[in-house]
Amino acid sequence: MRLAEIIDSFQGLPALVVGDLMLDEYIFGRATRISQEAPVMVVRQVGASSVPGGAANVAMNMAALGAVASTVGVVGDDAAGVLLGESLRARGIQSAGLIRDASRPTTRKVRVVANHSHQVLRIDHEDETPVSREIEQKLLDMALDALPNQRVVLVSDYQKGSISDWGIRTIVEAAGKAGIPVVANPKPKSLLSYSGACLVSLNRFEAADALHLDEISSSEAATVAARQLRESLGVENILVTLGGDGMVAASASGSFHVPAIPVAVYDEAGAGDTVIATLALAVAAGNFGREALELASRAAAAVVRKVGVATPSKQDLDELRDL
Numbered sequence: 284m285r286l287a288e289i290i291d292s293f294q295g296l297p298a299l300v301v302g303d304l305m306l307d308e309y310i311f312g313r314a315t316r317i318s319q320e321a322p323v324m325v326v327r328q329v330g331a332s333s334v335p336g337g338a339a340n341v342a343m344n345m346a347a348l349g350a351v352a353s354t355v356g357v358v359g360d361d362a363a364g365v366l367l368g369e370s371l372r373a374r375g376i377q378s379a380g381l382i383r384d385a386s387r388p389t390t391r392k393v394r395v396v397a398n399h400s401h402q403v404l405r406i407d408h409e410d411e412t413p414v415s416r417e418i419e420q421k422l423l424d425m426a427l428d429a430l431p432n433q434r435v436v437l438v439s440d441y442q443k444g445s446i447s448d449w450g451i452r453t454i455v456e457a458a459g460k461a462g463i464p465v466v467a468n469p470k471p472k473s474l475l476s477y478s479g480a481c482l483v484s485l486n487r488f489e490a491a492d493a494l495h496l497d498e499i500s501s502s503e504a505a506t507v508a509a510r511q512l513r514e515s516l517g518v519e520n521i522l523v524t525l526g527g528d529g530m531v532a533a534s535a536s537g538s539f540h541v542p543a544i545p546v547a548v549y550d551e552a553g554a555g556d557t558v559i560a561t562l563a564l565a566v567a568a569g570n571f572g573r574e575a576l577e578l579a580s581r582a583a584a585a586v587v588r589k590v591g592v593a594t595p596s597k598q599d600l601d602e603l604r605d606l
Contacts, residue, residue, distance in 0.1 A: 286578050287604035292568035294349040301426045302439030304356035305337030305390040306367045314397040326397045335370050336392055338439035342376050344560035347594035353377035355426045357414055357445045363389035380425030384418050390443050413444045423450055427457055435567035438467040451476040466563040478517040481566050484559050490523045502531055502540045509533035532576060541576040544584035554583040
């Protein structure tokens, strides 16, 4: 199957993203000198911008790929939460539910970027404590209400407290009963809650942690790890991403490795979101396989050429269609 056919299969697919919504903010400037107060760079600000991040960026990637994406998540009762909601709507993301929680701030990642591309500092505004059971119940009610209209549910868990193991199991069980595949990019400590999911994605460090290994140093080792994780977790497919070494998937039909696309100048922020969004849509369309991994790898390569968290552009997709 050509990449163009896979991209075409994404068009109009309804997809729900549940998880940790964030706002990625950027302060752009010029590095002018070293401060006399301390051995740090002085950056003269020339601009600023913000884009949806975290689970919201996953939804953004789905929409960029042609899906009808919606989100459910928790934001603070603050200006950042309002801006995040407005940013999602402006980019065509359906809001199945943005729950305001006055007890915590909207998660924000503020990056200082000097001389067009050099990130010199990141400041995180966040509260990683779990939300209250009342707030989580609201999140689950909204997610379950939206579930029947979806072709795939993606749980995007950055361990910022929006969803607990109980909430994850509730979504996986409900989606399973409805015949809707669940895709996730979890952290190792919540892995067991995804039993029954269609696809779980981990990077090489998370996979090593989950298997109590010192490291996963090669694609061969990643293949073994993916097979072990698939069997032990009871999920249909496991993906292990390897950065510059590509990615490895294990499924019932076997395992395979897809190399990374070489990129000379890159910013890796958000590349994992592009990969998991692409593969979730491939699962929804029934096209998960080697070609889908190749598409995810190439889409991520297009994204890392951009400064900051980004999504594939129409030009990027047109170029992929021609391959």
